[in-house]
Amino acid sequence: MKPLTRLFRKAEAEAPADIEAASLRSDRFRLERETDWRRLERIVTELEKNRTRRLTDEDVLDLPVLYRSAASSLAVARETSLDASTLAYLETLVRRAWFQIYGPRSSLWDWLRRFFGGGWSASVRAIWLDICIALAVMSAGVLVGWLLTAQDSDWYNALVPGGLAGARHPGAERAVLEQSLQGASNSNGLSVFASYLFSNNATVCILAFALGFAFGIPSLLMLVYNLAGLGAMLWLFHDAGLTVDFIAWLSIHGTTELFAILLAGAAGLHIGRSMALPGNRSIMTAIAESGRRTAQVMVGVVLMLIVAALLEGFARQLIDNTPGRFAIGGTMLAFWLLYFFAFRRKGAGGEA
Known part of the structure; x- marks a missing residue:
């Protein structure tokens, strides 16, 4: 011890x-x-x-x-x-x-100022070719939906989901179709329709962009399919003599929402084109560059869908006359066109 x-x-x-x-x-x-x-x-x-x-x-x-x-x-x-x-x-x-x-050199406020002050519009202008292609494909989709349904009305049920159609179906009386276009008098039904349409179009935008990695082909097919449904509905109201009323009813939110779908499809196509045609760049470099550009576009698409949802939920139900609806829809379309293609801030990034 x-x-x-x-x-x-x-x-x-x-x-x-x-x-x-x-x-x-x-x-x-x-x-x-x-x-x-x-x-x-x-x-x-x-x-x-x-x-x-x-x-x-x-x-x-x-x-x-x-x-x-x-x-x-x-x-x-x-x-x-x-x-x-x-x-x-x-x-x-x-x-x-x-x-x-x-660390980051700017605050959230600085980022928002750059985004709305030219960054978003510059990114949209940078994919102008993809926007033109997507617009042509969407127009073709509307035409295909119209022609298919005009030849066989059974195509209507195949192209237009039941939740979107509601009382709007081939054979419905003109009064029923006209009533479906009314405002506050049918607010509950329109609220459900607006909610469904917003959810559907948001899904379309996300998938149209996300599927761009497959050389943009799935994005284009999705645009064709979804716009074919719009073409089918356009045929239905045209057949009842309500073409102008339907376009006015749709234009309040449609000029914003369809524009958002157009940009989402173009963004997906832009990534697909960058993969298929990288030019002198490597594929990974091309994807990275297009990804940064289209990511900014998609942030704007989300904001456009929110604006469209507000127009669906309020303006479309409160305004039930055709001229007023055209005025709002036309104003929104003019605003987006001017912002994206006329508003150019010196030094804004995104051009390519």
């Missing part, structure tokens, strides 16, 4: 010495580098408070060097198990400095 007792006593005598040595080592480590840490902390604090005028050119140039030095000190502190306060201080300082050097 005596040797064991002597061993314990020796350990007790050495422990304070080891702790004191570690403390001295930590203090020395901090004193040798603390001047640079404090300077880095001062620079970062000024940047965080947007007081860049208080910084000299030397401060700005030395910021990356001081950051790397602090990061190196943090690595050493972790490896040598320095005191917890030094370690915590360095971790916080390095995190703050990293954000100022590599």
